[in-house]
Amino acid sequence: MGRYIAKRVLMAIVTIWLVATITFFLMFLVPGGPFLAEKSPSPATLEALNKKYGLDQPVIVQYKNYMLNLVKGEMGESIKQRGRTVSGIISDGFKVSARVGGLAILTAIVIGVPLGCIAALNRGKWLDNLIMVIATCGIAVPGFVVSTVLMLIFSVKLNLLPTYGLSSWRHYIMPVMALAFYPTAYISRLMRTSMLDVIGQDYMRTAKAKGLSQFKMLFKHALRNAILPVVTYLGPLIAYTLTGSFVIEKIFTIPGLGNEFISSITGRDYTMIMGTTIFLASLVIFMNLVVDIAYKIIDPRIKFQ
Amino acid sequence: MKTRKIALLTAIIMVFVMILSACGGNAGAGNTLPVNVGSDPDTIDPALNSAVDGATMIIHAFEGLYTLDKDGVPIPGQALDCKISDDGTVYTFTLRDGLKWSDGKALTAHDFVYSWNRAISPETAADYSYMFEVIDGYDEGKLNVTATDDKTLVVTLKNRVPYFLELTAFPTFSPVRQDIVEAHGDAWATKPDTYIGNGPYKVTEWVPGSHITMTKNKNYWNYKALGMENIKFVLMDDPGAQLTAFTQGEILFTDDMPNDEIDAWREKPEFNIEGQLGTYYVSFNTQKEHLNNPKVREAMTLAIDRDFICREIGKAGQIPAGAFVPIGLSDADPTKEFRDVGGNYYDPYDYEGNLEKAKKALADAGYPNGEGLPTFEYLYNPESSAHMAIGEALQDMWGKIGIKVNLVSQEWATFLNTRKNGDYDIARNGWLGDYNDPISFLDMWITGSGNNDAQWSNAEYDSLISQIKSETDTAKRFELMHKAEDIIFADSMLCPIYYYVDIFLINQKVENFWSSPLGYKYFMYATVKE
Numbered sequence: 001m002g003r004y005i006a007k008r009v010l011m012a013i014v015t016i017w018l019v020a021t022i023t024f025f026l027m028f029l030v031p032g033g034p035f036l037a038e039k040s041p042s043p044a045t046l047e048a049l050n051k052k053y054g055l056d057q058p059v060i061v062q063y064k065n066y067m068l069n070l071v072k073g074e075m076g077e078s079i080k081q082r083g084r085t086v087s088g089i090i091s092d093g094f095k096v097s098a099r100v101g102g103l104a105i106l107t108a109i110v111i112g113v114p115l116g117c118i119a120a121l122n123r124g125k126w127l128d129n130l131i132m133v134i135a136t137c138g139i140a141v142p143g144f145v146v147s148t149v150l151m152l153i154f155s156v157k158l159n160l161l162p163t164y165g166l167s168s169w170r171h172y173i174m175p176v177m178a179l180a181f182y183p184t185a186y187i188s189r190l191m192r193t194s195m196l197d198v199i200g201q202d203y204m205r206t207a208k209a210k211g212l213s214q215f216k217m218l219f220k221h222a223l224r225n226a227i228l229p230v231v232t233y234l235g236p237l238i239a240y241t242l243t244g245s246f247v248i249e250k251i252f253t254i255p256g257l258g259n260e261f262i263s264s265i266t267g268r269d270y271t272m273i274m275g276t277t278i279f280l281a282s283l284v285i286f287m288n289l290v291v292d293i294a295y296k297i298i299d300p301r302i303k304f305q
Numbered sequence: 306m307k308t309r310k311i312a313l314l315t316a317i318i319m320v321f322v323m324i325l326s327a328c329g330g331n332a333g334a335g336n337t338l339p340v341n342v343g344s345d346p347d348t349i350d351p352a353l354n355s356a357v358d359g360a361t362m363i364i365h366a367f368e369g370l371y372t373l374d375k376d377g378v379p380i381p382g383q384a385l386d387c388k389i390s391d392d393g394t395v396y397t398f399t400l401r402d403g404l405k406w407s408d409g410k411a412l413t414a415h416d417f418v419y420s421w422n423r424a425i426s427p428e429t430a431a432d433y434s435y436m437f438e439v440i441d442g443y444d445e446g447k448l449n450v451t452a453t454d455d456k457t458l459v460v461t462l463k464n465r466v467p468y469f470l471e472l473t474a475f476p477t478f479s480p481v482r483q484d485i486v487e488a489h490g491d492a493w494a495t496k497p498d499t500y501i502g503n504g505p506y507k508v509t510e511w512v513p514g515s516h517i518t519m520t521k522n523k524n525y526w527n528y529k530a531l532g533m534e535n536i537k538f539v540l541m542d543d544p545g546a547q548l549t550a551f552t553q554g555e556i557l558f559t560d561d562m563p564n565d566e567i568d569a570w571r572e573k574p575e576f577n578i579e580g581q582l583g584t585y586y587v588s589f590n591t592q593k594e595h596l597n598n599p600k601v602r603e604a605m606t607l608a609i610d611r612d613f614i615c616r617e618i619g620k621a622g623q624i625p626a627g628a629f630v631p632i633g634l635s636d637a638d639p640t641k642e643f644r645d646v647g648g649n650y651y652d653p654y655d656y657e658g659n660l661e662k663a664k665k666a667l668a669d670a671g672y673p674n675g676e677g678l679p680t681f682e683y684l685y686n687p688e689s690s691a692h693m694a695i696g697e698a699l700q701d702m703w704g705k706i707g708i709k710v711n712l713v714s715q716e717w718a719t720f721l722n723t724r725k726n727g728d729y730d731i732a733r734n735g736w737l738g739d740y741n742d743p744i745s746f747l748d749m750w751i752t753g754s755g756n757n758d759a760q761w762s763n764a765e766y767d768s769l770i771s772q773i774k775s776e777t778d779t780a781k782r783f784e785l786m787h788k789a790e791d792i793i794f795a796d797s798m799l800c801p802i803y804y805y806v807d808i809f810l811i812n813q814k815v816e817n818f819w820s821s822p823l824g825y826k827y828f829m830y831a832t833v834k835e
Contacts, residue, residue, distance in 0.1 A: 032718030038735060039355065040725065040755035041432045048430035082348045083491030084513075092513060151549055163550045164541060165515060250543045253550075255345075255514030259542075268718050 001296075005289070012285045019281040020274065024066065027273050028059050034079040034268045053079050055270075066274065075278075076271040080264075086275035093257030094279075096166065097244030100254060103172060104179035105234075105241050112184040113230065116191020117218065123196060131188060138185025147178040147251045164253035175252045179245060183237055187230055194226040201225075224298060231298065235291035239284040336534035337518075338815070338833060340558035341550070342826055344542035345514050350494035351479035352424040355432040357737075357824040358560070360476045362538055364825055365519055366407075366502035367479035370398050370417070370458070371470050373827075375819045377741065379470040383412070383480070383503065383526075384458075393465030393777065394441075398458040398473075405524035406482060407507040414452035416480040421448050423486065424477055433477040436739065439466045465777040468742040475740060479503075505531050505829040516540055532817060532832045548810075551575075557812035557833065560826070564691055567620045567808070575810045578622040580633045582738035582822045583805035584746070586626070587699070591798060592760045593730055595678055600670030602797035605731075607663035608706045609699065610656040611802060618694045621808045625653035626801035630743045630790055633804075633822050637783035643743050647787050650794040653801075663706050675707025683710045684732040686720040692733055695802065727760040734758060737805065741822070743786045744773060750793065759798055766792045 035041055035049050050056040054065060069076060075086035119131040154161040154174060162171050198204065199222060207217050244258025257276070264272035295302050343358025351363050364372070372382035381387070384398040404412040425434045425443060441449035441461040449461040462469060472478060482501050485493050493499040497508045505527065506519035517538040521531050539556055541547045547559040548566055562570065570576045589596050589605070596602060611625035624632065627649025634643040651659055664674075672678050683699060685692040696712045703710050710731070715723055724732045736756075738745040749756040751767045769789045776782040793799065807824050818831040 030719070032722040036718055036721040036725065037355070037432070038721070038737075039432070041430075042435050043755060044427065045430050045432060045434055046755075048427040052428070052430055077491070080347050081345075081495075081513075082350065082353055083493065083495040089513070096514075148545070151546075155549060155553055159553070163553055163555055164539060164546060249514075251546050253515065253539065253541045253543075253546060255512055255540075259514060266717060 005293075008289050008292075012282070012289070015285060016278060016281055020067070020070065020278050021063075023274060023277045024063050025059070027268075027270055030268070032268050034270060036268070053077075053271075070278070075275045078264075078269055078272050080267045080269040080272065086271050089260060089272065090257060090275055090279050093244065093255065093260055094242070096254060097249070097256035097258055098242040100166070100172065100175050100179060100256065101238075101241040101244060103176045105183065105238055107176060107180040108183035108187055108237075109230075109234075111180075112187030113191050113227070115184070115188040117195055117223070117226075119188065119192040120195035120199065121214075121218070128192075132192070135185040135188045135192075138181050139189070141181070142247075143178055143182065143245060144247045144251060146181045147174070147248055150174045150178055151251070166254055171252075175248055175254060178248050178252075179241065183241065186233065190229050190233060191226065194229045195222060198222045198226040228295065228299060231291055231294055235287040236284055239280065239287040243280055243283065337537050338533040338535065338558075338828060338831060339537040339539055339556045340826075340828060341539045341541045341547050341556050342558075342560045343540070345540045348491075348494060349500070349517075350491065351476045351481060352420070352429055352431045352433075353491075353494075354476060360823070361826045362517060362519075363476040363479065363504075364827070365504055365506040365536065365829055366500065366508055367476065367481075367504040368502075368525075369475065369478045369480075370400075370473040372474050373471070373821050373825075375827075377821050379474050382474065384473075387470065393467075394462045396460040396462070396469060398460070400456045400458070401526050402456075404503065404526060406501050406503050407522045407524055408501050409524055410482075411455075412480065412503050413455040414458040415455070416483065417458050418448075418450050418452050419483045420480045421450055421478065423481065423483075431477070433475075433739070436472060436475060436477050439463060439469065439472070464775055465779070467779055467782075468740050471740055506536060509535075514540055530830060532828070532830045536828050551810050551812070554812070557815050558809065558818070558826070558828075560807075560809045562808070562810060564620065564689075570810065571620075574813055577809050577811060577820075579807045579809075579820050580822055581805040581807040581824055582631055582633050582741070583736060584626055584629055584631045585623070585695075585733075585735045585802045585805060586629065587800040587802060588724065588729075588732045588734040588758045589797075589799065590727055590729055590731070590760055592727060595672075596681070596730060598670050599795075599797050600666050601672065601678070602800070604663040604667040604670065604706060605703060605708060606797050606800040607651060607659040607666065608708075609659075609702050609800065609802070611653045612656065614695055614698055615803050618691055618698060619803060622806050623803040624806070626803050627651055627653040628790065629793055629799060629801050630746045630786075631738070631804040634738070634741055634743050637780045643783070643786070646783075647790060660705065667706055667708075672707075675709065678708055680709040680711055681730040682713045684713050684715060684720065684723060684729045686717045686733070687714045688717055695733065724758050725755070727758070732758065734799075735805070738823070743783075743790075744770075747773070747786060747789050750798070761796070761798045763792060763796065763798075 035046055041049065054062055078084050078086055078089055081089065115131050119128045122128045151163060151174060155163045161174055165171055204217065204222060207221050244256035246258040246262045249256045249258045260272060261276050264276055342361045346354070346356060346359040346362060348354050349359050349362050351367050354360060354363055368382045370382060370384040371379040374380045383400055383404055385401045386399055388397045400414055406412050421437060423429050424431050425437050425446065425448065437443050437448060439462050441463050451459050453459055480503060485499050485501055489499050497511055500508045505522055505525045507522045508517060509520045510518040517540065519536045521528065521534055525531070541550065544561045544563045548562045550556045551559045589602050591597055615623040615625050628644065628647060630643055630647065632642060632644045636643045636646045667673065667675060683696050685696045687693060693714065700710045700712060723729055736746060748770050750761060751757065751770050752762040766789060769785055769792070773782055773785045773789065776785060807820060809820065811818060814834045816832050816834060819827045
C-alpha cells in the first residue's frame with residue numbers, strides 16, 4: 001500500500017505540473033490583461049505595473065519564474081487584490097467554503113443515501129415514484145433557482161432566516177440547503193440504481209432464505225456493496241463542493257473561494273488564476289486517492305496495483 | 306454491530322455540531338449602520354484606488370486637506386484654511402491644531418508631502434497618479450509641495466487650477482502613514498491593524514468578501530459631530546440579493562438594484578436618483594473605412610431616439626444627451642453650468658426632426674438610404690443586460706436610415722482590449738468624470754491618449770487642449786473648452802446617448818446622509834431614527 005501511495009503521489013505531481021503548465025500558457029492566450037479598465041491607466045503607470053508583477057518579461061521567462069517560486073511553495077501576490085497573497089486569499093476563502101460545503105455534503109449523504117435505499121426497496125410503488133420525482137427536480141433545477149426560491153420563502157415571506165452573511169448558525173441553513181440540493185438528488189438516484197442491482201444478487205436471496213431480518217440484510221450485506229458508486233461520486237463532489245459555488249456565494253454574500261475562481265478569470269488576475277487552478281486540481285487528485293483507498297476498505301476484494 | 310452504528314451516528318452528529326459551532330458570532334446590531342456600496346474593493350489604499358465604492362470607504366477612513374459638503378462644495382477638512390496667491394498658483398494650507406492619526410500619533414504637513422509624492426511614484430503604480438499633474442514638479446517626479454513647518458503646507462501649481470481645492474478633497478490626495486506603508490508594503494491597506502487613517506472612522510473588522518466594519522475615530526477633530534458608532538459596509542455583489550436584504554431591513558442603504566425592479570420602486574420614498582458626472586455614449590472607430598466619413602457618423606448620431614432609450618431601457622431617469630460633457634459641471638461663472646452655456650449640438654428630444662436630418666446627412670455622404678454601406682458590427686459587453694438592450698434599440702434605429710448593424714458581445718476584459726486596440730467598428734462606451742471640471746471629459750480625446758477608443762486624431766483639437774492646460778485666465782479657459790467640444794461635434798466623432806444618474810435605495814429611518822456627483826456616499830454624519 002505504501003508503494004501504491006508513493007506511485008500515486010508521484011503521478012499527482014506530474015498531473016499538477018501539466019495542469020499548471022497548460023493553464024499558464026492558455027491564460028496568456030486570452031485577450032485582455034489585469035490592468036484594463038474603462039479608464040486606462042497612463043502608459044507610465046501601466047509600465048510600472050507590468051514591471052512590478054514581472055509581466056514585462058517574455059511569457060516563457062514568466063513561466064520559469066512562476067514554476068521556480070511554486071516549487072518553493074510561493075504563489076505570489078494577487079495582481080487585482082493588491083497587498084494580498086494568493087495563498088492567503090485561498091486559505092481564507094477555503095475555510096469558509098469548506099465549512100458550508102462540508103455541511104452540504106454531510107446533508108446530501110445523510111438524506112440522499114437513505115432516500116435511495118427507500119426508493120429501491122419500494123421499487124415501482126408510489127414512494128419510489130415520489131422520491132424519484134423529487135430527485136429529478138433536484139438534478140434539473142439549478143442552484144441559483146433553489147437559492148432564490150428558498151430566500152423568497154424563508155426570508156421574504158416567512159421572515160425566518162437572514163439573507164446574507166454567515167454570522168450565526170441560522171445564516172447557514174439556506175446556503176447549505178441550496179448547495180446540498182443537487183448532490184442529495186444525485187446520490188439518491190445513484191443509491192437507488194446500485195441498490196436495485198445488489199438486491200437482485202444471489203447472496204441477497206441466500207440471506208433472505210436464511211431468514212435474516214430486512215434491516216440486517218440491507219445494512220450488513222446490501223449497503224456495503226451498493227454504496228461503492230456513491231463513494232466514487234463523492235471524491236470529485238467533495239473537492240468541488242468544498243471549494244465553493246460562485247452562484248450561491250454571490251446570492252448569500254458568502255466570503256468563500258467559489259467567487260475567486262470566476263473573478264480571477266474575468267479580472268485576468270494571473271497569479272490568482274494559477275493559484276485557484278492548482279489548488280482545485282490538487283484537491284481533486286487528493287480526493288480521488290482517498291476514494292481509491294476507501295474502496296479497498298469497503299470492498300477488500302479490490303487490490304491496489 | 307449495534308455499538309458501531311451508534312458510534313457512527315454519534316460521529317456524524319459530532320461533525321455537524323463541530324462545523325456549526327465554528328460558525329459562531331452574531332450579526333452587528335444596535336448602534337450600527339449596515340450599508341452596501343459595492344462588493345469587495347480591490348484596494349482601499351487611497352493612492353491605488355480608482356473605484357467609486359472604494360472611494361466611499363476611503364473618505365470614511367481618511368480625510369484630505371479639504372472635503373466636500375452636501376452641495377459638493379469644498380470645505381476645510383484637515384486644513385483649517387488656505388491662502389491662495391494672486392496668480393492662483395501657490396496654495397498655502399494651514400492644518401488644524403492637534404490633528405492625529407487613528408492610532409493617536411500626530412499628523413503633520415510632512416505626511417502630505419510624503420503621501421502625494423508616493424502617489425506619483427512609479428513604484429506605487431497608481432491609476433490616478435495623473436491627478437497630480439497640475440502640481441509643479443510632477444513631470445520631474447518630485448512634486449513642488451513643501452512643509453514649511455508641521456502645520457503649514459505650501460503647494461505650487463504649474464498654472465492656475467480653478468478646481469484645485471476640490472482636488473484636495475479627492476481620496477487620492479489623502480495622507481497615509483509613511484512608517485506603516487514602508488514597513489508593510491501594499492499589504493498595509495488589507496488589515497485593520499495596519500490600516501491607520503485620519504478620517505472620521507477607522508476600520509475595526511474586515512472579512513474579505515463579507516464586510517468591512519468601521520468605528521468612530523476618537524482622534525478625529527470633528528469626532529463629536531459624527532453619527533452612528535459603527536458603519537458596516539456589507540460587501541454584496543448580486544443586485545437581487547441586495548434588494549432582498551434592503552427590503553428585509555438587514556441593510557439600510559444599497560447602491561444597486563436589478564434594472565427590472567426600478568419601475569416597482571420608482572414612486573417609493575426610499576428610491577433616490579442623483580445626478581452623476583458621466584455620459585453613456587457610442588464610440589465610432591474613426592479609422593475604419595466608411596466610418597471615417599464624418600457625415601456617416603453624423604447621420605448615425607442623429608438617428609437615435611434617446612428619449613426612448615432612457616424611458617424604456619434605462620428606466621432610472623437618465624437624461625437624453627445632446628452633447629458629451631454632461632450636466633452638473635460648472636462654467637467659468639460658477640453660477641452657470643457648462644452645459645447651459647454650451648447648449649446642445651442637436652435637440653436630443655426631437656427624434657423625428659433629427660431623423661430627417663440624419664437621412665439627409667447620409668445622402669450627402671454618398672450613401673442614400675444606406676446604400677453602399679457594409680454591415681457594421683456593434684460591440685458591447687454582456688455583464689449588464691441594458692447594454693444589450695441598448696444595442697438592439699440602436700440596431701433598430703439605425704435600420705430606419707438604412708444602416709445595417711450586427712451585434713457582437715464580448716466578455717468585459719476582452720471587450721476592453723478589443724475596444725482599446727481599435728479592432729471594432731462601433732462600440733458602447735461610458736465615461737465618468739473625476740472632478741468638477743470639463744477638462745476631465747476633453748483631454749481624453751487627444752491623439753494617442755489611452756482612453757481615445759475612437760482612435761481619433763485632430764491636430765487643432767490637440768493644440769487646443771494643450772492651450773487649455775496652460776491657460777491661466779478662467780473665462781478664456783472655459784471658452785477654449787467649449788471650442789474643443791465644438792470640434793468633437795463638428796467632426797461627429799462620438800455619439801452621446803444619455804447622461805448617467807446614480808440610483809440608490811435608502812431606508813427612511815436614515816438621516817443626514819448625502820451623495821456627491823462623483824457617486825461617493827457620505828455616511829459619517831448619518832443617524833438612524835428609532
